[in-house]
Amino acid sequence: MVEEVMELLRCEPGRTYVDGTLGGGGHAEEILKRTAPDGILIGLDWDQEAIQIAKERLKPFGNRAKLVRENFTHLPEVLKSLGIDGVDGILLDLGLSSIQLESHSRGFRFRGEAPLDMRMDDRSPLTAADLLRTLSLQELEDILRVYGEERWASRIARAIVTEREKRPVQTTQTLSKIVYRTIPKRFQSKRIDPATRTFQALRIKVNEELENLKKILDLSWKVLKKGGRLCILSFHSLEDRIVKEGFRELERKGEMRLLTKKPLRPSEEEQMNNPRSRSAKLRGAERI
Numbered sequence: 001m002v003e004e005v006m007e008l009l010r011c012e013p014g015r016t017y018v019d020g021t022l023g024g025g026g027h028a029e030e031i032l033k034r035t036a037p038d039g040i041l042i043g044l045d046w047d048q049e050a051i052q053i054a055k056e057r058l059k060p061f062g063n064r065a066k067l068v069r070e071n072f073t074h075l076p077e078v079l080k081s082l083g084i085d086g087v088d089g090i091l092l093d094l095g096l097s098s099i100q101l102e103s104h105s106r107g108f109r110f111r112g113e114a115p116l117d118m119r120m121d122d123r124s125p126l127t128a129a130d131l132l133r134t135l136s137l138q139e140l141e142d143i144l145r146v147y148g149e150e151r152w153a154s155r156i157a158r159a160i161v162t163e164r165e166k167r168p169v170q171t172t173q174t175l176s177k178i179v180y181r182t183i184p185k186r187f188q189s190k191r192i193d194p195a196t197r198t199f200q201a202l203r204i205k206v207n208e209e210l211e212n213l214k215k216i217l218d219l220s221w222k223v224l225k226k227g228g229r230l231c232i233l234s235f236h237s238l239e240d241r242i243v244k245e246g247f248r249e250l251e252r253k254g255e256m257r258l259l260t261k262k263p264l265r266p267s268e269e270e271q272m273n274n275p276r277s278r279s280a281k282l283r284g285a286e287r288i
């Protein structure tokens with residue numbers, strides 16, 4: 001949804017924008033092109049690999065691109081360290097990057113065999129395997145139910161606990177096999193891998209994704225200049241609900257004005273060309 005995002009962000013030369021979820025730098029590159037010759041882009045990602053790839057891609061823009069390996073919840077501190085008072089736009093494109101999703105070693109994919117890591121930031125202390133080893137039955141069930149919206153949460157949690165009493169649940173294959181044999185066959189969709197929800201739940205927990213989203217909604221509007229815009233692309237209903245409610249709250253307090261009463265969705269053509277975009281929802285708000 002690059003075009004829709006750029007329009008909503010209202011990129012203009014001479015202004016300063018933040019991409020809080022830099023990834024491979026696709027959106028950042030577009031922002032830099034549209035704000036030439038003197039716009040500034042501050043790009044944050046907590047994943048070292050993303051920073052390296054984006055650095056290479058954004059080299060042609062020189063000093064106009066300032067990339068920092070940091071959690072986006074530390075945005076105010078990052079801006080302070082760069083001597084920047086306020087920004088004209090902030091973009092968050094939530095979820096996994098294709099670099100992370102396609103990595104064969106980081107444990108985000110349920111196809112193939114890899115250690116159950118799932119940390120986007122490898123400096124953070126707990127991997128998915130650590131959680132599977134240490135959480136109680138009830139905690140596992142809650143995570144699967146709340147973050148995965150998994151109707152078989154209770155059964156899967158019990159199956160994990162039974163398995164870990166015999167051997168550690170440490171790899172993607174071990175975990176997906178537990179899910180495949182636990183969900184009754186007649187309830188296993190052919191279209192969506194039955195392990196999807198379990199993997200999603202663990203990933204959200206490992207990376208504290210929803211807590212981080214709530215935090216950035218609480219603080220990002222404070223670093224926007226008047227008329228500055230916050231645009232958020234989300235990929236599942238849990239995230240979108242938090243964005244919708246966060247924006248409403250900011251509107252109620254008189255801090256922001258909604259730019260999208262309903263979320264913008266990718267065109268049919270984009271959904272055809274890029275199946276991953278199908279669940280994307282884009283919302284925007286402007287600082288008053």
Ligand SMILES: C[S@@+](CC[C@H](N)C(=O)[O-])C[C@H]1O[C@@H](n2cnc3c(N)ncnc32)[C@H](O)[C@@H]1O
Pocket residue numbers: 020021022023024025026027028044045046047050070071072073093094095096097098120212
């Ligand atoms: C969907 S990708 C962004 C793709 C990017 N828009 C592009 O055009 O290539 C999301 C990125 O956000 C990063 N990310 C997620 N949560 C983060 C957080 N709390 N702080 C910093 N980066 C985060 C992930 O590591 C990932 O690289």
